[in-house]
Amino acid sequence: MRLQGKTVLVTAAGQGIGRASVLAMAAEGAKVLATDVSSNLLEFYAGVANVHTAVLDVLDKAAILAIVKTMPRIDTLFNCAGVVHNGSILQATDDDWNFAFNLNVRSQYWMIQAVLPTMLAAGGGSIINMASVCGSVKGLPNRFIYGASKAAVVGLTKAVAADFVGKGIRCNAIAPGTVDTPSLGERINSYADPVQARKDFVARQPMGRLAQAGEIAPIVVYLASDESVFACGQVFSIDGGITI
Numbered sequence: 001m002r003l004q005g006k007t008v009l010v011t012a013a014g015q016g017i018g019r020a021s022v023l024a025m026a027a028e029g030a031k032v033l034a035t036d037v038s039s040n041l042l043e044f045y046a047g048v049a050n051v052h053t054a055v056l057d058v059l060d061k062a063a064i065l066a067i068v069k070t071m072p073r074i075d076t077l078f079n080c081a082g083v084v085h086n087g088s089i090l091q092a093t094d095d096d097w098n099f100a101f102n103l104n105v106r107s108q109y110w111m112i113q114a115v116l117p118t119m120l121a122a123g124g125g126s127i128i129n130m131a132s133v134c135g136s137v138k139g140l141p142n143r144f145i146y147g148a149s150k151a152a153v154v155g156l157t158k159a160v161a162a163d164f165v166g167k168g169i170r171c172n173a174i175a176p177g178t179v180d181t182p183s184l185g186e187r188i189n190s191y192a193d194p195v196q197a198r199k200d201f202v203a204r205q206p207m208g209r210l211a212q213a214g215e216i217a218p219i220v221v222y223l224a225s226d227e228s229v230f231a232c233g234q235v236f237s238i239d240g241g242i243t244i
Contacts, residue, residue: 002226006225007030008032009074011081011107015036017179017181018028026048033052037055037175045059075122076125089142105153131175132146135153135175137235157172172223174216174237179216211239
């Protein structure tokens with residue numbers, strides 16, 4: 001039980017990487033508070049050992065603070081919430097830009113700011129931010145807003161790490177390649193030719209396939225565990241070779 005005795009808070013836990021990570025951490029003994037904006041998605045966890053749920057809109061700062069106040073101990077925060085916009089800078093709109101930066105970046109800033117006092121009082125903690133292979137790691141076509149926001153996540157991660165590494169806080173990011181999640185499925189189905197769109201997503205992965213959410217969860221478990229005690233301010237790419 002690599003996470004026995006640890007308490008974890010996860011955002012966007014209703015499906016995809018968030019759900020896979022909650023299940024993996026709970027299986028390793030962690031007590032997990034799985035949050036999501038959708039109460040329907042959280043119904044999945046009924047009866048799952050070591051998992052409690054709460055509805056949380058990470059765009060609501062007051063709601064974040066209220067959730068954190070209910071947790072006397074937080075060993076790990078996994079900021080998983082995010083959104084993907086398609087298009088180059090020529091298709092970008094101010095509304096899409098603002099929404100992406102609010103959800104992909106500002107929510108992480110608010111979550112970290114809320115949990116840090118609890119972690120510091122306990123002598124340390126692990127913060128795991130969802131970045132992406134797309135952004136500061138690699139530029140991908142038609143991901144202008146998304147890439148810019150995920151590059152900001154990397155900067156946020158390193159800044160928090162630099163400020164608090166001496167106080168027992170480890171802040172790292174994970175940078176997945178293309179993962180076959182419900183969110184990706186929705187985006188693929190929005191294309192005029194979903195079959196071709198899926199083929200195009202697969203084609204950019206050197207392994208010739210998309211990742212499964214369960215293949216991303218182990219790096220989250222690692223960063224939540226004491227095995228990663230010397231890792232801080234890093235971006236862990238788990239991308240099927242897309243950045244080779």
